[in-house]
Amino acid sequence: MPTPTSTTAIPRTTRTLRSSPRTVSQQVAALEKQAGTALLERAGRGVRPTAAGLLLTEHAALISAAVAQAETALADLRAGRTGRLSVRYFATAGSTLVAPALARLRAEHPGIRIDLELTDPEDPFDEVVRGRADLALVVQVQGRAGHGFRTVRLLDDPYAAVLPLGHPLAGKEIVDLNELSGEQRVGSEPPGPCLEPVIESCAAAGFSPDFVIQSEDYATAQGFVAAGLGVGLMPRLGLRNRHPGVVVRPVRNPEPVRVISAAARETTLEQPVLRCLLDALREAAATAGPSDRSEAA
Template structure:
């Protein structure tokens, strides 16, 4: 295999026309340059230089390798430039996973800011599996995921977990419901109701089930919808009540009222999970900061209670 460093020495000799001049440009001794050329000729299996007066000129093989040395030098320079651009966040790509209700309130404004600050960075954005929220990050298929974690979930070493916000659940009642006039509802007051479910099995349903259990009952789900808008429609039609996270209630149905609950208040914890090694990228650090800022702008201050 040809030595790349020796190819660059050959290029310097051919460009300079003499071993002495090449040595001066490279900061070597003429003897060191001659040794490098002898070693390269041995690797190539043929003569690369020939004497012409006091200088040298390349043989056909020497000219061929000099041309390739120039290409290698150009490729290395391009690689160094690309690496500098990547490290500065001017180019690159990020793979991001998120869950549906975080999309418009957290991810969208964060990505808009990322695009303004790092316009050359491409983002691969996909919905995460709600039952296995950060496995795409664990498996190296994603750099960052916006997730709802359960209390028992552990991200382990090599991952950064950043809290974004606590998203409390509120009671969603049809207009005219006997509890609609209350400012705050004790959770056990919903124990005898028929319920409209709005969460799939997984980390978003567990706060509802666990909080109801703490209040002494299990919710009687008579209708199941994994879409908040549709679930609100069922509630508005008088088919049941529900608990839905405030982040999912920004678009309130006109036929429902929303009331906070207590004793206890279900809360889902929304976080960002990233691989520590991926945080070397300025664009990813910028996205993480943008997500924190989006969460700090009070995205829960959306739906009116009346």
């Protein structure tokens, strides 16, 4: 007499699995052991499923459909057709870098949802470290990234002297940094990576800046300068909207520069949509660049 698994009751299963009857018997036995009950019973020369077998078959169909849906969803995610991307940025990078980059990303990956949040320049990297953001625009500090993270340099953003109309240095095309040593200063940077290039450059020029008034908003800081309360050193991206009461001059010997980068975890860089965003940010940075370094009032 042929064995139950060699009868006509399961040849389709055997062909589907491309396994021998003996292998199928072993698989059924293992499944019955795991289920704790018989799944097949003899019926004449063949076998038929028990009530438990029928129940398991119904659930297997549901599981198979769910697996197929999951595979489709994963394929869409890998291809960048669906998904969510969490991005953090700081104000002066918003209109210049983030806006055009996201416009390109939306055009190429319309199914991606963007979680966009404005933060302080010193905070975005921590959002990436804690897994709250996939990518962040940061003002880069040497050695900040660490293992498992990558920073992609986008733009060098030089600081310029912001002077009130009629200031003695306003007539110069370029200002040597040490010429500001005796000036009272309007601060526009909070403590952190945006202030460090200013402090370090002033120290290299032989003085420490005398901050007499502080504003962490570039528009307000320009207003203070225009009112004659002091002079400022502000990054070019922060001077896109110019106050009519100030003049802006390039600075040298040395020129303070902040480095704007994109930070992400190494693992997320495998996502096509994130690579697309990085490419778009590079393109926006190349287009932005510093404004005319010899501009007049």
